Amino acid sequence: MSMSSNVNRNLMTVPPQVPRPERPPRVASPAVERLRHSLKTGLTSLDTFWKEIGEQGLPLVEDCGDPALRVVTFLWRGGDELADVILVANKIADPHSYEQNRMERLPGTDVWHMSYRMGSDWRASYAVAPLPADGSPPTAAPDVMVEVRRSRALAAAAPADRDAVARWFDALRHARPDPMGRERLDERWSVASLPDAPPQPWLAPRPGTPAGTVREYPLTSAVLGNTRPVWVHEPAERPAGGAPWPVLVLLDGDDWHALPVAPLLDRMTAAGALPPTLCVMVPALDFATRTRELACDDSFTAFLTDELLPWLGGEYAITGDPDRTVIAGQSLGGLTALYAAHRAPGRFGRVLAQSGSFWWPNPVGAGGETERLAGLLADSGALPSRVHLSVGLHEWTLLEPSRRIRDVLLRRGVDLDYVEFNGGHDRACWRAGLPGALLSLTRDRPRGLQARP
Structure with a gap:
């Protein structure tokens, strides 16, 4: 497809500026009000x-008279x-919400608090940014992605809004996980999981689970002209009867390796929930490379099919069966996973x-074109046999494009598992959803053991 003079490749991967719906309501916390009264008396x-x-840990989760809702209270000392x-x-705070996300201090105390009313199945990663009164700088190194988001947000902001956007990102440099949080995503983020959020039965350690091995390999691509590390997870249990390994290709593999995802896969395999599967984690090299390679790029698809999988087959005995090969991704990685299967359904x-x-490309950068993959799938001669799609109800930029992709796949007769969850564009939600998605995609494969929850 030729690129017209109206195409700006840099803008094509900038998410469209879709106005957010109404923010969740801030409410009073019964627990904080009881504290206020008790301190007075x-x-x-x-x-x-x-x-x-x-x-008890944070955030506080309190009833509000409606079983479908909860009061969620965040605290800082x-x-x-x-x-x-x-x-x-996640998705409550944004560069235009500094004032809306300032915690209140209970007068005369060391209690800072903020409460929202949320659905009882909400899940989100979160951090807290305490800003020193003396203006001292943060001690932690800047987060690379925060700086990228800062640059993008300032470039997109109206001149009158740029000071407020800069103030927000200055505050973000002080953000840290909640020291009293019940759940942690990584070294930067805590997680709030309300009582009816999708369960995470594979997250907690299970004593006696046989550990698989994770090996790092350098992989040079002639197609892409670069070299990257890839990590291969090999579970302790092997496929029955010496059969070749089924394969899971995880895009943005650096994030999954760091999480780490390997112990979760070990638990699922040991319990018989997941057939023994070789997982190869393929990282993005940097932000610029990621936005180029994970945007319906035929060179990257060729790297996966003609370089990565043949290389993996030289190291391990892997299947060539597309129905035993899963490609998985999130955000641009999710777009690329479905695009790669569209381009190579005989492999994925x-x-x-x-x-x-699935909004890609941004029409501002693509001469008016948008949602390219939906059109490609509607006209494609061959499609993957089974697809799992999920999107958060707080992802207002992605929700409608995801529904249109869903409708195209259903019209084409694809075996589709489609989920809308109460959350945002959030690794905490993706971590929670990955096991169930793998179970759905592999439900027709034999298990070595009977699965147990």
Whole structure:
């Protein structure tokens, strides 16, 4: 396809600026109101309050009279050394929401608080940014992706809004995980999982689970002209009867390797929930390379089919059956997973796409074109046999494009598992959803053991 003079490749992968729906309502916390009253009457102390919070963990989750909703309260402990405390919760906070996400300080105390009313099945990663009153800089190294988002947000902002956007990202540099959080995603983010959020039975360690091995290999691509590390996870259990390995290709493999995903796969395999599968984690080299390679790029598809899989077959005995080969990705990786299966259905028969960037390309950068993959799939001669799609209800840029992809695949007769979850563009949601998606995509394969929850 020729590129017209109206095409700007850099803008093509910038998500469209879709106005967000109404923000979740901020509400009063029953627990904070009880504290306020008890402090006035001398019925409790701050030390007692914080001791109880430390025992139950954060955020607080309280009833609000509707079983489908909860009051979710985030807290931070600090005094006059802080000028502000900002909540950074996925898809609640954004560069235009500094004022809306300032925690309130209970007068005369060290309690900073903020409460939202959310659906009882909500899940989100979050951090808290305590801003020093003396203006001292953060001690942690800047997050590369935060700096990328800062540059993009400032470039897209109206001149009158740029100071507010810069203020937001200055605060974000102080963000850190919640020290009293019940669940952690990684070294930067905590997780809020409400009672009815999708369960995560494979997340917790299971004593006695045989550990697989993870090996790192350098892989040079003649097609792409670069070299990257790839990680291969080999579970302790082998396919029955010496059969070749089924394969799972995980895009953005650096994120999954760092998580790490290998222990989760080990637990699923040991329990008989997942057939023994070789997982190859393919990283993005850097932001610029990622936005080029993971945007319906035929060179990257050729790398996967003509270089990665043949190389993997030289190291391990792997299947050539597309129905035993899953390609998985998130965001631009989700777009690429489905695109690669569209271009090579004889190699990738199963697709796992979480929060796929199916809006691509941005019409501002593509001369008015948008949602290219939906059109390609409608006219494609061959399609993958089974697809899992999931998208968050708080992903207002992705929700409607994902529904249009869903409708195209259903019209074409693809075996489709489609999920809308109460969350955002969030690795916490993707981690929670990955096991169920793998179970769905491999449900027709024999298990070595009877699966147990």
